[in-house]
Amino acid sequence: AQSVTQLGSHVSVSEGALVLLRCNYSSSVPPYLFWYVQYPNQGLQLLLKYTSAATLVKGINGFEAEFKKSETSFHLTKPSAHMSDAAEYFCAVSENTGGFKTIFGAGTRLFVKA
């Protein structure tokens, strides 16, 4: 069975500082991995996805994530935080062998201080 664990329900950084949001996954088959962002009272928007091509994935808004199979991790980073990055971020996993259900982590709320 697949699962996702996001370490830290809340992360606070200063504007201009590095953003690091942690995600570890469990999957018995090769996974697809995703990061989504959610702004208040809105749906989820895809930031980036890993689908077994390059292990370093670049997404929108300057975010990127690295797939590390040995660590079963898919951490999200951004070199320099902006106030507009304040939102909730979800890591998610789905099977790439014909499955299509996506399992989401509990989410990490990112706060950006001026």
Next chain:
Amino acid sequence: SQTIHQWPATLVQPVGSPLSLECTVEGTSNPNLYWYRQAAGRGLQLLFYSVGIGQISSEVPQNLSASRPQDRQFILSSKKLLLSDSGFYLCAWSTHPRGTEAFFGQGTRLTVV
């Protein structure tokens, strides 16, 4: 391009009343459709998914049901709402059969009072 519409945006309903939330997708055919519920601090819980008209799979036993009367229409219902049904409900779609990412509607904030 594909779009997904979900309504209403907010809803306040008394305990014991019925519920009907609608979701429609445009610009694609035969999508996989999903209903998620989001409770504070709990992430997204998959409630139902559908791979075709009339085909509904339930992920958790509960007070809710789903139907897919048309290819691009997905409805979430309840005959009698409970207080615990309050939450943020999200409809989503992905391509069929081997969808990768899901595309989400704007959500419905349901408050049961």
